[in-house]
Amino acid sequence: DQQVKQNSPSLSVQEGRISILNCDYTNSMFDYFLWYKKYPAEGPTFLISISSIKDKNEDGRFTVFLNKSAKHLSLHIVPSQPGDSAVYFCAAKRQWGNFNKFYFGSGTKLNVKP
Amino acid sequence: EAEVAQSPRYKITEKSQAVAFWCDPISGHATLYWYRQILGQGPELLVQFQDESVVDDSQLPKDRFSAERLKGVDSTLKIQPAELGDSAMYLCASSESIQVGTDTQYFGPGTRLTVL
Numbered sequence: 001d002q003q004v005k006q007n008s009p010s011l012s013v014q015e016g017r018i019s020i021l022n023c024d025y026t027n028s029m030f031d032y033f034l035w036y037k038k039y040p041a042e043g044p045t046f047l048i049s050i051s052s053i054k055d056k057n058e059d060g061r062f063t064v065f066l067n068k069s070a071k072h073l074s075l076h077i078v079p080s081q082p083g084d085s086a087v088y089f090c091a092a093k094r095q096w097g098n099f100n101k102f103y104f105g106s107g108t109k110l111n112v113k114p
Numbered sequence: 115e116a117e118v119a120q121s122p123r124y125k126i127t128e129k130s131q132a133v134a135f136w137c138d139p140i141s142g143h144a145t146l147y148w149y150r151q152i153l154g155q156g157p158e159l160l161v162q163f164q165d166e167s168v169v170d171d172s173q174l175p176k177d178r179f180s181a182e183r184l185k186g187v188d189s190t191l192k193i194q195p196a197e198l199g200d201s202a203m204y205l206c207a208s209s210e211s212i213q214v215g216t217d218t219q220y221f222g223p224g225t226r227l228t229v230l
Binding site: 034045049 | 118120145147154155156157159162164169170205207209211216217218219220221222223224226
């Protein structure tokens with residue numbers, strides 16, 4: 001039972017344009033959402049996050065939007081750069097007793113063309 | 115900037131051999147996670163520690179995998195015997211374990227395991 005889904009395995013965007021990566025979730029108990037970026041042969045790097053009490057968080061070229069009613073979040077990259085080419089994972093956190101549990105999507109591979 | 119350390123970065127072994135991976139989390143992080151990631155998929159949790167205690171090992175194949183975090187700091191994940199299907203990236207992550215809101219996992223560089 002996959003609670004976090006990224007339905008687009010890949011996305012190709014021209015340099016300078018906007019990249020929009022999408023993520024859907026099913027569990028209303030998630031209270032925190034994160035995006036990670038992963039290059040080949042490296043571990044995921046934390047990129048940006050958003051609390052469930054907010055609907056937008058911005059950090060430079062990266063903005064994450066949360067639509068709780070639709071159980072949907074998206075990551076916008078503007079403008080896209082070739083160095084943004086990587087796999088992007090969406091993750092969600094919920095409390096589990098006295099600790100937290102994280103759930104990951106399957107990733108979207110972004111290719112930014114020069 | 116504090117980082118999660120893992121070693122080795124790469125490991126090639128033959129099936130039926132034993133392998134071990136080491137992880138040193140960010141100082142002060144109470145929670146340590148071991149994940150397995152197969153190409154094209156998201157990280158899959160194998161085991162989660164809160165300090166030195168295992169809080170979730172429901173997805174750990176206990177007939178061949180073991181994990182420990184004896185002093186609540188660094189951790190070792192072992193596979194014995196390794197099988198061909200164990201070839202994957204093994205990721206370690208840690209978090210502060212903030213109960214409400216903004217608890218963030220930070221990942222190490224991973225160990226790429228190839229079983230021949």
